[in-house]
Amino acid sequence: MTTHFITAEIDLQASPVALSDAIAAELQQRGEPLRWAITAVDETTQTATIEGVVTTADGTAPDTKLVASISE
């Protein structure tokens, strides 16, 4: 297992729980989410900046910077 720091930008169009679930699901594509937080919100573009740590199986290197579009 290895640990990786991840950053992401995600559209802000969900309720808090749906947004939380959607962030975890998005990070899941890069590994198993361990810890994350929205660190800033851009009201103009309606996007949230995410920072987090995921774990992956040995030898697997995730894309550590991703831009996702989530609308719920």
Added chain:
Amino acid sequence: MSDLRAAIRPYTAVLIVPTGVGAAIGGYAGDALPVAKAIAQVVDCLITHPNVLNGAQLYWNLPNALYVEGYGLDQFAAGAWGLAPVHRNRIGLILDQGIEPDLRVRQLQAAEAARATLGLELTDYVITDAPLGVELQSAKSGATWGTIAQPDSLLRAADYLITQKGAEAIAVVARFPDDLDSPALHHYRQGQGVDPLAGAEAVISHLVVRQFQVPCAHAPALEPLPLDPTISPRSTAEEIGYTFLPCVLVGLSRAPQFVSAARATATPRSPFATPTLWAEHVDAVIVPDTAFGGSAVMQFGQRRSPSAPTPVIIAVQDNSTTMQVPPAAVGITAYHARSYLEAIGMLAAHRAGLRLDALSAAIAPLQGQQL
């Protein structure tokens, strides 16, 4: 009065001061502990996390507080895990192989002191089969994070203590980099900026809690810092000894056990079973005004079903952080308190069954509706 009320429906509050985000109150050496002590006086049960309660050599035993690690708190908020209070946990201690022999002795002496002076129960300790390789990072937001090079070694050690030694909670001491000349450390000791270690500490405890669903907390092993008479009072608790382990052992000794929702549903409930706390039992959540982007507060901030109560959410404005996520930005409706003193008043009023605006001069009249 309060005993009967607590027996019928305990008033439960969650205090969150996120780790590694430079919180003006709670971002240093256990300096949100006075806030926790005060809140514990106006609630029946306080749920909070190690970052709030850990003051290195200093700690305070709050009988009605539950010490819940951050990953477990996230699962609790999501309704996936419950919290089962205990009278005591048998603590297993993991020491990073990267800790030098003299420094290791300091940690072991803290553990022996906790056994002899506080009467805590520890299993035999274990040294990891590889140096954990902690690396510190600072993100664009200003938050500190970290990664560890050998997470499997950490998990093997925890597995051994739990399955072979009967540990019910895990304390980890990892060797952290000594970076005596770093501006971040200088600012931290002056009560400014962000704790450079906090993010990596959270990663370590999250790994253990996620894997084993047992309480876990971490203390870094570091060489003593050069004496500096100008240290900020907020950071001083970490200057007065050789180890940060005592507060961790005290917290873990009574940390609630985690109960998964699936296991709780599948297991017939004994009439003698300890009551388990679930997210729907939470009446209030207190969070710094700019730090509403964490998983736990986002889960608490929205009613999950029409029948589930939504706790009152209090955003504390004078506890600034490096985050820029006020409650409205993520769709959470919160009451704004200028300070923790005001927040504690809000808790007292809410617990008394009052509308929070009933204590202000201006009260809007009721409006009639013709059906």
